[in-house]
Every structure is written in structure tokens, then in C-alpha cells.
Amino acid sequence: MKKISWITHSQYDIPLPKNHKFTSSKFSDLYKELKTKDFYKNAVILRPDKASVNELEIVHDNEYILKVQNGTLSEKEIRRLGFNWSEILSNRSFLAVNGTLLTCKEALKNNIACHLGGGTHHAHKSFGSGYCVFNDIAYSSRKLIKENYVKKILIIDLDVHQGDGTAAILSKDREIFTCSVHCKNNFPFRKSKSDLDVELDNGLNDHEYLNILRQTLKKCMDKITPDIVIYDAGVDVHKNDKLGNLSLTSKGILERDKLVISFFKNKFIPVATVIGGGYSDNKIELAKRHSIIFQAVDEIFN
Ligand SMILES: [Zn+2]
Structure with a gap:
């Protein structure tokens, strides 16, 4: 039985007003859901430490990092971010970036590792956006290169929204x-340019999506031979997602995740997974959707 590192922290949840589109308890809900699974016995739980201001400067402006730390974001900046500032939000933002970095380091050791968070891909250099404070994917990538863990990285972002902050x-x-790979008619409406953008039409189903994904993975391998893949397994591609416009089923998402994980496992390339976006008024249903990537990983590795 292969043990699989899961990275999480008890302080990941975000205090939000009732009726906020983002599920305040989604990180602890996911952990609770995963505890009920058979494959929970194969998990090794690890916790990140907070990143320092200095470390975050590898991707963000010092001024912006300090505003997040000190709670001095302007009203306009708060609106763009979509979250009110709180000490808890600040704290979890400094933790979660290192959660993804720790997930990458574990993946390099064990070929696979999963973050019960991460995927804050709308965060830009000097501002937060779309519920994303700091960009964990850009941060972890740059750190891994700078600290000589790897030479080349591939980021596969399958959240329904474009990874505009990461790309920029x-x-x-x-x-x-x-x-x-994202829905064309969805946030962010002004897109950045990734090295490879695949724009999808509204209402795409499992079968069509998986065909496009297969071609896309091959195209990426024509462009780069990565030492690690960071995989954003956003579940807002689900047909019942509040903010997505695609028509994937939970079974389709499981196939998607197994396709990505097995594709790189067959090439002996480590994969670090992050959960990305997912929106539902039913928090149990949402936790179940986010648990799919963990199931996929267990099915492929065990
Ligand atoms: Zn999203």
C-alpha cells in the first residue's frame, strides 16, 4: 500500500458572511469528508508553516504583502479580492502558499502529493482577485526553481476559470x-496569456472535455519535459457548480483526474495536486466533489 502525503492545516477555513458564494468551511469540510473514505488509511498528514514576507516577495510586491498582513487593503482592493480582511484570512493566506510548496516537495520525494487547499490562481503580483490572496502556484514554482529542486515545471490548470494571475x-x-483549460465565457473576462490556453464553450460534456484534455496533455509534452507538474484540479467544471458553465459529471471529473495522474505517472513525472475552485450551496456535496482528486490519486497509485 503506497502512503500518500496530504497537506492541510486546521487554520485554512475563511470566516465569511452568510450567503457568500465561497464556502467558508470548505477546507475542514473536505478533510472531514476524506476521513470517511477507505483510502484515508493510506494518507500521511503534513502541515505547512507560514511563509515570510520576504519569501513571498519572490512573486508579490512588498507593499501588497504588507497590506494583507496588516489589514490595510483599500475598499477597492477588498472588492476585487471578494473577501473582507480578517486576521484569520491573513494568517491562512501565508500558510496556504507554503502548503502548496510543501506538497511539491513531497511529490518530488514520493512522485505524488495532494494539498487540501491551494489553486489561488487569480492572485496577481500586486493585487488579489476572485477569492485569491496570494498565488500559491506561482510562488511554489519560483521557489522550487530558485532553490534548485527542479529545472522545469509544468502547470496544468483545469479550474473552469483561467489561471490569469499565474499566467501573468x-x-x-x-x-x-x-x-x-477553461471556459471562454467566464471570469476573468479580461484574460492573461498562458503559454497554452485552451478555451472551452459553455455546456461542454464529459466526453468532449476528456478528448480535448488528452490532446492538451500531449501538446504540453511537446513543449516541455517537466521535472514536476503542479495540477490544479478545480471542480467548478461540474455541471451543478454555481460559477461554472460546463456540464461535467462527478464521474467525468474522476476520469479527468485519473487521466492527468496516470498520464504523468506513466512518464515518471511527479505531480503535486491542489484543489482549486468549487462552488455550491450544499457544502457536503462540494466536499464530495473536492474529494474526487484524492480518490483518483489513490486509485492510480494503489
Ligand atoms: Zn475557478
Whole structure:
């Protein structure tokens, strides 16, 4: 039985007003859901430490990081972010970036590792956006390169929204290839340019989606031979997602995740997974959707 590292923290949840589109308890809900699974026995739970201001400067402006730390974001900045500032939000933002970095380091050791968070891909260099404070994917990628863990990285972002912050921050990083597969008619309406963008029409179903994904993975491998893949397994591609416009079923998402995980496992390339977006008024249903990537990983590795 292969043990699989899961990275999480008890302080990931975000305090939000009732009726907020983002599920305040989604990180602890996911952990609770995963505890009920058979494959929970194969998990090794690890917790990240907070990143420092200095470390975050590898991707974000010092001024912006300090505003998040001190709670001095302007009203306009708060609106763009979509979250009110709180000490808890600030704290979890500094934790979660290192959660993804720790997931990558575990993946390099064990070929696979899963973050019970991460995928805050709308965060830009000097501002937060779309419920994303700091960009964990860009941060982890740059850190891994700078600290000589790897030479080349592939980012596969399958959240229904474009990874605009990641693409913009990493646009000049030639050793990091950014690929975003997303719904064309969805947030962000002004898109950035990833190294490979695949735009999908509304209402795409499982079968059509999986065909496009197969071709996309091959295209990425023509462009880069990565030492690690960071995989954003956003579940807002689900047909019942509040903010997605696609028509994937839970079974389709499981197939999607197994396709990505097995594709790189067969090539002996480590994969670090992050959960990305997912929106539902039913928090149990949402936790079940986010648990799919963990199931997929267990099915492929065990
Ligand atoms: Zn999303």
C-alpha cells in the first residue's frame, strides 16, 4: 500500500458572511469528508508553516504583502479580492502558499502529493482577485526553481476559470510552462496569456472535455519535459457548480483526474495536486466533489 502525503492545516477555513458564494468551511469540510473514505488509511498528514514576507516577495510586491498582513487593503482592493480582511484570512493566506510548496516537495520525494487547499490562481503580483490572496502556484514554482529542486515545471490548470494571475506573474519564466483549460465565457473576462490556453464553450460534456484534455496533455509534452507538474484540479467544471458553465459529471471529473495522474505517472513525472475552485450551496456535496482528486490519486497509485 503506497502512503500518500496530504497537506492541510486546521487554520485554512475563511470566516465569511452568510450567503457568500465561497464556502467558508470548505477546507475542514473536505478533510472531514476524506476521513470517511477507505483510502484515508493510506494518507500521511503534513502541515505547512507560514511563509515570510520576504519569501513571498519572490512573486508579490512588498507593499501588497504588507497590506494583507496588516489589514490595510483599500475598499477597492477588498472588492476585487471578494473577501473582507480578517486576521484569520491573513494568517491562512501565508500558510496556504507554503502548503502548496510543501506538497511539491513531497511529490518530488514520493512522485505524488495532494494539498487540501491551494489553486489561488487569480492572485496577481500586486493585487488579489476572485477569492485569491496570494498565488500559491506561482510562488511554489519560483521557489522550487530558485532553490534548485527542479529545472522545469509544468502547470496544468483545469479550474473552469483561467489561471490569469499565474499566467501573468510567470509570463517571462521560460522554465515554467503554464497551461490553462477553461471556459471562454467566464471570469476573468479580461484574460492573461498562458503559454497554452485552451478555451472551452459553455455546456461542454464529459466526453468532449476528456478528448480535448488528452490532446492538451500531449501538446504540453511537446513543449516541455517537466521535472514536476503542479495540477490544479478545480471542480467548478461540474455541471451543478454555481460559477461554472460546463456540464461535467462527478464521474467525468474522476476520469479527468485519473487521466492527468496516470498520464504523468506513466512518464515518471511527479505531480503535486491542489484543489482549486468549487462552488455550491450544499457544502457536503462540494466536499464530495473536492474529494474526487484524492480518490483518483489513490486509485492510480494503489
Ligand atoms: Zn475557478
